[in-house]
Amino acid sequence: MTLEESKFAGGVAVITGAGSGIGAGLARRAGEVGMTVVVTDINAAAAESVAEEIRAAGGKAEAMVVDVSQPAELDRLAEAVFAKHGSVRLLVNNAGIETLGFAWEIPAERWEATLNINLHGVIHGVRAFVPRMLASGEECWIGNLASVGSFGMMPTQSAYMVTKHAVQSFSECLYLEMELKKAPIHVASIIPGMMKTNIFNADRGAGEPVDGAGYRKTMHDMMAAYGMDLAEGCKVIMAGIAANNFWVSSQPEMTQQMLAGRIAFFSEQATPTLNEQTKQLLGVAD
Template sequence: MTTDRQAFEGGVAVITGAGAGIGSGLARRAGELGMTVVVTDISAERAEAVAGEIKAKGGKAEALVVDVSKPTELDRLAKQVHDQFGDVRLLVNNAGIETIGFTWEIPIERWEATLNINIHGIVHGVRAFAPYMLDAGKPAWIANLASVGAFSVMPTQTAYIMTKHAVQSFSECLYLEMQLKEAPIHVSSIMPGMLKTSIFEASAGQGEPADASTHRKVMHDLMANYGMDLAEGCKVILEQVAEGKFWVSTQPEMTQAAVDGRIQFFRDQAPPFLSEQAKQLLAH
């Protein structure tokens, strides 16, 4: 039996933002591993579609509508899942949006949505579910979606990048808190490199400045041409989460390059600078 199946089979998984992208891939993989998957998304249609795929393959799934930008909805979700399914073995705080545009050009509503979904959704997901996990006293796993962007900077992707820096530091502190509690709860920070998802599709950019569409298309094409297959990437992610790894990377060499660049930046204490690759990207 593989490590991921041994860890997760028969358990309950809760995945936010599971109606599309990495969340949907993780939900499908959790279903393949024999978990009861609670597929949550702000869109009922998307959540039900993914849950339906899991059930069509003989798995167990439940679709629930949740807006992670509202802490009370995460409280409701945690109670509902606990009452209906019992202890949660795997919590993946995945929901997030990409926002593109100069800081001063992004509308208030889009700024607030980015911060509330990408940061507060993860913080309050943990806050809502962790007490149940701690009370259960059983082995459990919490995985938060960071990014290789947590170790880099990119102008016009400022909103997204800063949220991923926040998620990374939050996850590091959470890991230490679980150590202090001597809890059997494993914490992972998931750092996808480039997976083939819908995050850069034009329809995902509602509320962004008009010229963000050009950058979004460039990133979409890069991902489509060079990205890792979603199912393959999600399989790698859950294997590493099951092993109890804190650093979970789909493309370790990409993560290492970002970390090495950040270390050099700290050592030099020089002003931020754009790589030639970034300049070429932004020139499109």
């Protein structure tokens, strides 16, 4: 029996944004290691199709439509899952969107959507599930989706970066709160480097400024060329969660590189500087 199976088999996993990408990959992996998977997404057909895939592979899964930008929907989800299953062993607050474009050109609605999905979705997932997890008294795990972007800076991605910095901070404080309470809840900051998903697909960019489409295409092509295989990355992530790690990176060397840059930036109190790699990526000439 693997560590993942010993910790997770027989438990319930709830994953947001699990109709695509990393959420779907983690849902499939949770099914493989013997969990009952509640596959939630704002997109009903996508959630149902991932749940069906898990069932077809011999696992247990059900789909639910949940929009994480609405706190009440996360309350409804927690209530329904605990009423049906009695406990939750793994919650992954995964749903997220990328937003490309200059900060002042992003329309208010897109700013709100990015903050509500990427940051408030994580916060309210925790707010809705933790009281019930604590009441169950059982050992359980919460993984929140940060990013290597949590430790960097990137022009044309301010909306996304600000949410990922905030999610990292939220998970650090949440971890300490569990320590203070001596709660049997493990908190993991999940830090994908670059994994092949649909996050930069053109259809994910509705409401972005016109310039955003070009930056989105650049990122899309980079992900297609250099992104990590999704199933492989999700195996690494689930193993890291099962090992009770706080830092759970798909590509630890990328995390290390971003952290080294951040540490130097802070210790030198450096001025933000456009590096060559960023200039090249954004097609900026000197």
